[in-house]
Amino acid sequence: MNVLELNHVKKTFDGKLEVLTDISLNVQKGEVVAIIGPSGSGKSTLLRCATLLTAMDSGELSYMEQKAAWNDDSGRAVYALDLKKIRSYFGLVFQNFNLFPHYSVLKNLMDAPVSVMKRDPQEVRTEAMELLKKMGLEDKADSYPCQLSGGQQQRVAIARALAMKPEILFFDEPTSALDPELTGEILKVIRQLAEEKMTMVIVTHEMSFARDVADRVIFMDGGVIVEQGDPKDVIEHPQEERTRQFLSRFADR
Amino acid sequence: MNFSNLILQLFQGLGNTVLLFVLTLAFSLPLGLIVTFGRMNKWAPFHKLKDHSANKFANALSNLKPIQLIFRFFISILRGTPLMLQIIVVFFGPYYAFGMKLAASYRVIAVVLAFSINYAAYFAEIFRSGIESIPVGQYEAAQVLGYNKKQTFFKIILPQMVKRVLPPVTNEVITLVKDTSLAFVITYTEMFTIAKQVAAAQTTIVPLFVAGLFYFIFNAIVAWGMERLERSMAYYN
Ligand SMILES: Nc1ncnc2c1ncn2[C@@H]1O[C@H](COP(=O)(O)OP(=O)(O)O)[C@@H](O)[C@H]1O
Ligand SMILES: [Mg+2]
Numbered sequence: 001m002n003v004l005e006l007n008h009v010k011k012t013f014d015g016k017l018e019v020l021t022d023i024s025l026n027v028q029k030g031e032v033v034a035i036i037g038p039s040g041s042g043k044s045t046l047l048r049c050a051t052l053l054t055a056m057d058s059g060e061l062s063y064m065e066q067k068a069a070w071n072d073d074s075g076r077a078v079y080a081l082d083l084k085k086i087r088s089y090f091g092l093v094f095q096n097f098n099l100f101p102h103y104s105v106l107k108n109l110m111d112a113p114v115s116v117m118k119r120d121p122q123e124v125r126t127e128a129m130e131l132l133k134k135m136g137l138e139d140k141a142d143s144y145p146c147q148l149s150g151g152q153q154q155r156v157a158i159a160r161a162l163a164m165k166p167e168i169l170f171f172d173e174p175t176s177a178l179d180p181e182l183t184g185e186i187l188k189v190i191r192q193l194a195e196e197k198m199t200m201v202i203v204t205h206e207m208s209f210a211r212d213v214a215d216r217v218i219f220m221d222g223g224v225i226v227e228q229g230d231p232k233d234v235i236e237h238p239q240e241e242r243t244r245q246f247l248s249r250f251a252d253r
Numbered sequence: 254m255n256f257s258n259l260i261l262q263l264f265q266g267l268g269n270t271v272l273l274f275v276l277t278l279a280f281s282l283p284l285g286l287i288v289t290f291g292r293m294n295k296w297a298p299f300h301k302l303k304d305h306s307a308n309k310f311a312n313a314l315s316n317l318k319p320i321q322l323i324f325r326f327f328i329s330i331l332r333g334t335p336l337m338l339q340i341i342v343v344f345f346g347p348y349y350a351f352g353m354k355l356a357a358s359y360r361v362i363a364v365v366l367a368f369s370i371n372y373a374a375y376f377a378e379i380f381r382s383g384i385e386s387i388p389v390g391q392y393e394a395a396q397v398l399g400y401n402k403k404q405t406f407f408k409i410i411l412p413q414m415v416k417r418v419l420p421p422v423t424n425e426v427i428t429l430v431k432d433t434s435l436a437f438v439i440t441y442t443e444m445f446t447i448a449k450q451v452a453a454a455q456t457t458i459v460p461l462f463v464a465g466l467f468y469f470i471f472n473a474i475v476a477w478g479m480e481r482l483e484r485s486m487a488y489y490n
Contacts (some may be wrong), residue, residue, distance in 0.1 A: 087399045098394035112398040139271045144489045
């Protein structure tokens, strides 16, 4: 079953800058997709369209075979009136974490399940503590985000997203805001999630990570998918000239 | 009149000063938040007229935000004219404009009303700058987690806003303590009114000095309280 179906997404900013030109992306349950591509190629915009942060101009979007957006007669995207259920299917991990600074780590994890999903606080607390343990942060439950390192904050952000039990988790350059020595701890966590068959779409510049962890790599440039396929094929034997050019910049890594 | 008698009289005035201070804060802070909502209202009934052609009139009309405009207008009047004038207008306005005879008790109502509206305008602008300083990522994180608009505002944005606006709000609150003395223009018997009366009757400046000391002590207490409040929110940044 496809967890995510995105068809023919178009997005233009300010009526002129065409950022996404006809992108389609389906993600199956348990699949890990890595999106690579130069800066400005529209990777973030694609994730933002998928997570309903940005409205696409036209295109179709559905999660778990439930329609979130479709085209009307004039070919413009219209969104479902009630997106609450749809939102519960996905989570997003931001480049700069976006934790709630006034909440403790535990409250960051617990608040949405309790106040959005109306779940039992005791049960949520137990699960949140398990998640923190999994992230190696069980002793940080009562800390505040500002007391944590960048790597720890990003692990809290991942745990916060997981606490909502999403079907699919999006990552937008989850290690780009971190010092190089801290990226490893985040990649390790994502690797572990991949082993547990979490469905994920990861925008990343970590090529060796993408090659090792992803089931499929997508190379985007200029608002289109230039090339996609098995990670080893795309990263080690790219077919397209643009992909080769882009990857050559990472050759020394 | 001896000194302890003077102190006693000023203390009676101080009661009215504190009453005005407390009521003004109690009304102007929530009212300020409501005014902020109006000031930040983005409703633009003609936004569909927006085109990218050269029609300047249609473009200008498409940007028109009537609610925001009304609030901006009132805020600029309230901040741009003397509070003393506003007190007079609120107190005498109903009589001069409509010939309404108002009971003596209207004096308190008028003074609290004038102060609350005036301070709401200042608080609104402070709140607005606080809200606008919250990173957009906070809204986005909340939205992805499924918070609705109300939850996002009250659980995520407002608490962070309060922390950020505390220093400028403290400034306003300290100014308010001193501004209460302006209520003398409609002979609301707060402390300064009494001090002036006693000073005039006995041709001595001592009552004014003592009143000044009282304001100073009042503000020292206010500053102490606000500092504690600030410290109680210092657990994050
Ligand atoms: N809100 C926006 N308004 C205008 N232009 C935008 C906006 N968001 C992104 N863009 C533009 O869209 C293009 C793609 O951006 P983005 O999706 O962030 O690329 P990437 O994540 O691949 O670096 C860039 O040229 C960027 O300047
Ligand atoms: Mg990006």
